[in-house]
Structure formats: C-alpha cells, structure tokens
Amino acid sequence: MRLGFYVAGLLAVVAMGAVPGEGQTHAGFDEAWQDVADLWRRQVEEQGVVGSSLAFLHPDGELLAFETAGLADEANGRPVTEETIYHWASITKTFTGIAILQLRDRDRLDLDDPILQYVPELAAVHDPFGRLSEITIRHLLSHSAGFRASTFPWGGGEDWHPHEPADWEQLVAMLPYTTLLFEPGERFSYSNPGIVFLGQVIERLTGEDWEVYVDKNVLRPLGMSRAYFDVTPYHLVDHRSNNYFVQEGRAEAQGLDFDTGITVSNGGL
16 A cells, blocks of 8 residues: 555554663663654654654563654544554555464465465466466565556556455456566565455465454454454544545545455455
8 A cells, every 4th residue: 555645653663672681771771762762753743644653562562662643633633642543554464464374384375385276266367478377375475476566457556546346256357457567476566466365365265254364363362452454443433543645745634444345454454
C-alpha cells in the first residue's frame, strides 16, 4: 500500500542493540532513547503526520519506553494515547508470513513448493517467459515472483485502489489480464497480490478463513486481544485512530474502517 496512507499510525522500529545489558546503566538507556524520541518527533512534524506512537520493547516483552505525539482524530481534537489503535495496513503482510512459516514448521508445506500446487487458478496468468510453473512460495514471500504491485491490473499507476476485490472469484476473473513483469527470482518488486495468493495457501491448507487462523495461531498466543480485522468492534471505537492520506502536503481524513475483502491477508489488520 502507498507510503503515507496511514499517517495517523507512523510505525517506528528501534534496534534491539540499544537494549541496556550488563554494565549499562538505565540512565544510559534513557539518554539514548531521548535521542531516538527527538528524531521521531522531528520526523512526525516534518512529514505532516497527524498522530503517532513510538514504543520500545525488550526482547523479553517488557515495555521500556513509550511516547505519543499528535492526534488520533484531527476533526475532534482527540489526542493519541497509550490506548490508541491504528490500522496496520501492509504490516499485515508480516502476519501472513508468520502463518506460512508456522505451516512450514508443522510440515504442511515447503517454501520451495510451486504455488500452482496450492493455487492452480494462477495458471491463467499471462506468462511471457514460460516460467510460471517455477514460482514458489518462497518467491511470493520475498516479493520476487514477478507479480505487479497493485491488486487491480488497472490501478492507474497506484499501488492501492479504494475498491479492492471483495471475493476470490473477482480476483480470479482478473488473472487472465495479469502479466508476469519479470522472471521468477530475477529481482525484488513489492507485490500486494502475491501476499493475497499466500493467504489462499493458508486457507486451503487449514480449512479456515485467514482471519480465523491468524487469530488462533498468532494473535492470541501473543496476547494481542485488541487486534482485529477490518471493521472496528464497538467496544474499541473510542480508541481507533482515523486514517489519513497525504495529498499535496496535506493530510485528508479517510474514515475509520475499510472492508479489505479478499485482500485481508495483505492489509486488513
């Protein structure tokens, strides 16, 4: 999905090497953290981010530091708090990857299995190189299969379209109009539909909807009880941040919820 789409939820990652260990003082960590937090606040301001949260977790799960900036909803002046919930958008892809690797670890698949073994409908894709049958799960995970960035083949140059296909059958209908852009494994090229195809692998191997599998096998074991897909549950609405596009340097509100349909494995969390 397009950079800058969910500017209410700027996600910052801090290197784990900064975690204080033996011989390091908490004061030393505080000083290093302040440098990171200052940089983050400058970026929030310079990039026009409406609201943001920054957290630092120790590998053992302890929350060492947490900062907030700006507003969860600009129109009503609601500030970002520790309870604010963001749409993670394409970070959802991480959870699809985790689910695939779980199935690998459980001997349900091999990363070098051909994708046609699980999603034979992809045989309809136009393949100017004659190598479609060589595309593997590993290629899809690494965004090197050759598929385009946007789910729609007519995205108007945009990686994301406001009317994503709701059903798998709709996406299948687009496959004859889909063309491999390069030979499998040739290079990296970010691909939304590639992750949707992995979502199908998960559903077909487990017999469960992607959302159900990920909730049971990833979110619940991690204690992520407030994580959900698409429509915000009523008891969490007051904590949900708005979503914003950055258009010509200005943030424009897009509303709280999106029905990501069949692309949920790609951006529905």
